[in-house]
Amino acid sequence: MKNHNFPYPFSAIVGQDLMKRALLLNVVNPRLGGVLIRGEKGTAKSTAVRALCGLLPEIDVAAGCPFSCDPTGADPAGDGLCAACLARAQAGTLESTRRRVRVVDLPVGATEDRVLGTLDMETTIKKGEKRFEPGILAEAHRGVLYVDEVNLLDDHIVDVLLDAAAMGVNTVEREGVSFSHPARFVLVGTMNPEEGELRPQLLDRFGLCVQVEGIADIDDRVEVVKRRAAYEENPAGFSEAWAGREREVAGRVERARALLPRVVFSDELLRLVAQIAVDMGVDGHRADLVMMKTAKTMAALDGRDAATRDDVARAAEMALPHRMRKKPFQNIGLDKTALADSMAHGGGKGLVR
Template sequence: MDALNTLYPFTAIVGQSQLKLALILNVINPKLGGVLIRGEKGTAKSTAVRSLSGLVPELNVVNLPVSATEDRVVGALDIEHAIKTGEKKFEPGLLAAAHGHILYVDEINLLDDHIVDVLLDAAAMGVNTVEREGISHSHPARFLLVGTMNPEEGDLRPQLLDRFALSVEVGGERDVRERAAVIRRRLEYEQDPATFVKQYQSEQENMLRQILQARKRLDGIRITDDMLELAARIGIGLEVDGHRSDITLIKTALTLAAWHEHEAVCLEHIKHAARFVLPHRMRRQPFEETGGMEERLQAVLEPALTV
């Protein structure tokens, strides 16, 4: 079996249900806008991202190292060649390689802010444009942007956080049996990757089938004005800047409805979507931890959902 076929199976990952769901939602609906995964080291962040390409054959993972230069990311124009010949000569970068695939940035909080801006602009527009000395070149750049980070090593600017559609907080398993299962499966995989992967082949195929069916359902999901107003009410109540969060909240709720095989968005979809879309956009109070932000989110959600 080749390297792609011996990737750790997505369905073999123990726990981390919200992390896996956030990735699945972005595969179902590529227009969502990516995932930011925050959590301590050794919590299957990288494993989940890489295993996604083993689950969905059309996806490859293109890694963007923290040390990457702007030319390596966006591509380079040969100005000297253009002056001499009058023809543009473009050397594609990582954004071109990631078109139609996953662009994965580990420790994205350590990446230069300017590079992050470029990534997010390309992800939002679906196009990468390089301009040098009055010469420009554009190419399609539609990709699933996934960033992982350990908050202990610093955070992203609020303006950049807002550009990620979804965010997920992950941690190590605290249940003894679940934690033991993590160890057992990893040892089995390392001992015989091919055999381990075959054990999950049926589950992998079933999940891919569900994803493809959800894609087909997505455009037909209904949403009422009441649900749109609820999203707006939540955004106002949490004092979230701008309208990006409201729109992303609705897109996520629609995608959740498609995934759960429902015909229309309901309150539970809105509530679930809010926990993906809003925490990283909320204004953090001085010395406030994640738990405090969760309480604020809960305080706003409950009254809104009983209206």
């Protein structure tokens, strides 16, 4: 339990650069649509997600609001206020607090009513008043929804999750309750493909997908064990020792967030993205959108104000692998040669214009 107060520092994770990068990208730009981390057991998947807590920025939330309404209304793409907050705002009693963006767990065994929210039975019976008791989706609004072993999630839970993730709104029509509230979250899932595959529809909802493998390098492996031992021996001390590095990463994220709205994405790159999507035969437009957003975020994270072809290439590597499957039972993966061909091809066309 003590470890809860001191999660393993993000910067202390050895290697796994692709995964770390994918997670950071989502912290910088919550609209990327989350990340699916695939890999064997014991490859620091869960550790990395938990470690993210320390890097998440602070946001303004309405005090006591179960839906974490944004009281400032500063974000033009925000969701407005819930009914209770609206009433408070009109009465002038809306108070604001600051807190870190949360990582909310969705346990594999969660029931539908717990995920969506349900009728508060106690109030109903005692006072004869219908009241909505918010569920996990409400808690996750403006935060990170983390599903460990996402491939083991029950089918009907996946369905309701998809519904909410697609619209950014949770609409509840159950047990005499009719309610809807914004539920915009970064979906982070981890899975071990040996345990079974995900439905293509759910795969597509994850903006990015990265594959993690155990580290092969002996020195690195030794380092993993050393750090882990040090952490377990004294979590507080270990966190303290890494605090400087953590601040560094957090600062980088903070700067990237500020820079992101100003990142330029040229028409040439836009064409390149569309070309890659067509060449690689992905379904729909989501891959295009994610590639573009990821490339922009990538630039911001590196402190540049314009995206480059290299950003697009690196974005494609994360945005395409899980969208490439024509048949859901083919192995997940990306044909890198095809991608390189497409890059050359698309780039050529772009330059002609």
